[in-house]
Amino acid sequence: MLPMPLQVPESVAETIDRVIYICSRFGTQLEQHGAEVNDKSNATHNYFIGVLESVRSVLHPRMPTDTPSYDSIEDLTNRFSGLNVYEPSQEFLDAPDIVRPQKAQDDENTYEAEPQNTLEDAMIAYAVMLDDLTHIRSHIKALWENYKDGFYDLVTAALVTNTGIDLARNLMEPILPIFEPHGGACAVSEKFSIALTMMKGFSMMEVKAWGPKGGNEKMYDIADDTFLNANILLKALVALLGLSNIPIYKEGTFGTYDPNSDRSRKNGHQKFNDDQIVLFEYFTEAVTLARAVLNYPVEDEFIRGIRELDKTDKTPFYLVFATQILLDVHHILRADTASVFETLSSQTSAMRNDLNLHIKHHQNLKSETWPASNERMLKELEQSIAWIGKDPVFLAKKRVGQKVGAQVTDDQMYRIHFLSPILSGLLLFHFLAGMHEIGIAVMNAWGSVTYPAHLYNALQQEGLLIN
Numbered sequence: 001m002l003p004m005p006l007q008v009p010e011s012v013a014e015t016i017d018r019v020i021y022i023c024s025r026f027g028t029q030l031e032q033h034g035a036e037v038n039d040k041s042n043a044t045h046n047y048f049i050g051v052l053e054s055v056r057s058v059l060h061p062r063m064p065t066d067t068p069s070y071d072s073i074e075d076l077t078n079r080f081s082g083l084n085v086y087e088p089s090q091e092f093l094d095a096p097d098i099v100r101p102q103k104a105q106d107d108e109n110t111y112e113a114e115p116q117n118t119l120e121d122a123m124i125a126y127a128v129m130l131d132d133l134t135h136i137r138s139h140i141k142a143l144w145e146n147y148k149d150g151f152y153d154l155v156t157a158a159l160v161t162n163t164g165i166d167l168a169r170n171l172m173e174p175i176l177p178i179f180e181p182h183g184g185a186c187a188v189s190e191k192f193s194i195a196l197t198m199m200k201g202f203s204m205m206e207v208k209a210w211g212p213k214g215g216n217e218k219m220y221d222i223a224d225d226t227f228l229n230a231n232i233l234l235k236a237l238v239a240l241l242g243l244s245n246i247p248i249y250k251e252g253t254f255g256t257y258d259p260n261s262d263r264s265r266k267n268g269h270q271k272f273n274d275d276q277i278v279l280f281e282y283f284t285e286a287v288t289l290a291r292a293v294l295n296y297p298v299e300d301e302f303i304r305g306i307r308e309l310d311k312t313d314k315t316p317f318y319l320v321f322a323t324q325i326l327l328d329v330h331h332i333l334r335a336d337t338a339s340v341f342e343t344l345s346s347q348t349s350a351m352r353n354d355l356n357l358h359i360k361h362h363q364n365l366k367s368e369t370w371p372a373s374n375e376r377m378l379k380e381l382e383q384s385i386a387w388i389g390k391d392p393v394f395l396a397k398k399r400v401g402q403k404v405g406a407q408v409t410d411d412q413m414y415r416i417h418f419l420s421p422i423l424s425g426l427l428l429f430h431f432l433a434g435m436h437e438i439g440i441a442v443m444n445a446w447g448s449v450t451y452p453a454h455l456y457n458a459l460q461q462e463g464l465l466i467n
Helices: 010-032 039-062 070-075 119-148 154-172 176-182 185-199 204-208 217-225 228-240 268-292 301-312 317-362 372-389 392-404 415-419 421-446 450-461
Strands: none
Touching: 010 039, 119 154, 119 176, 119 185, 119 317, 154 301, 154 317, 154 421, 176 185, 185 204, 185 217, 185 228, 185 317, 217 228, 217 268, 228 268, 228 317, 268 301, 268 317, 268 392, 268 415, 301 317, 301 421, 317 372, 317 415, 317 421, 372 421, 392 415, 415 421
16 A cells, blocks of 8 residues: 655745745845846846746645645735734723832831841752752763863863853852851851751761761762762861961871772772862862962962962852862873873973974064064963973972971972862963964964965966966
């Protein structure tokens, strides 16, 4: 049995008719408005109309029988023909404005919206904010999974991550006043996490004992989802942090982190202990940068949070979020964090070599198109890369260690780059942007692109190019 032939919908048939009709009248309308019709363009236009007419002719046997011909296009169905237009009556136009309810004469009360200042209000606000933060967090985690698989480069991953944390910071700002009567966002976050874990069946004793070595290890996942782990670790670090000191701990104080170990086989306490080691080591680097290294070329949201902590003596909640993102990146990359430093080191070394070659090349060249400011720009960028190559954070930490009698060994050099792929990616972007700016200056000064373009254009105009 043969299948039923397909029917062309009436809407398709009417659309073809409408296009043919409008295109057929287009040239006439141009002439009516005084425009001169180009013969070549007109021929192309008519060819297009002919193709449409051929299409309609082929489809005509499959069109509904009541489909009007394009000759009667004026009678095409109007989708709004079933609607009526009504003019407002004069009585409606002359009607007075609605009178808003007025206060009773003997009522001395002042009415205002109930402020959202109860703990319940704060918990609801935190739950809504947590949902948004979780969405941002999941996108950032997927981004680093793709980076690990080679789909994104380091600069892209770092820029998007830092922008995501910045987006989260801006998202938090309007909600933060709701948390202030209850100790701030960090305190509400802790209360929310405790309430949620107890709803999941954990006892108050287990919740209070929760830590890298205490409490029920099954709490880890819930505490991770609600940022309780990051909150607890950051709270402990801030409590040990003085107003101006830089915390330098003896190597192995909190244990040894093995990025080659299988995280999926670890229990909650072991995972929490890994988080503690990574964060405590990076916290020293971040505080050193924020307090002892001036004019560092980039600042991620974690460093920004440390500097805000120094100014206000309060832990901003976006620092908790940035902490959790940093831990997520380590959970994903594991041993591949070493490749981050290799990428940064190899690319900055190549940039520095290029800059030195240009500086040497321009040493004895004089040109009006190459001002002294360009020469300074080359040298300043080369010096900046060289300065980062010496690891100013490590040097500052070493100076502090000598003052307080703490040993800072050479194997800690570049640790900040191993521990923060985000900061390393931002640093690489900073130098790439500088190279781009210098590249434009060099190109404009020596005509590297302009002159060949003029030559190509001249050869093309003279017909001397093949194809």
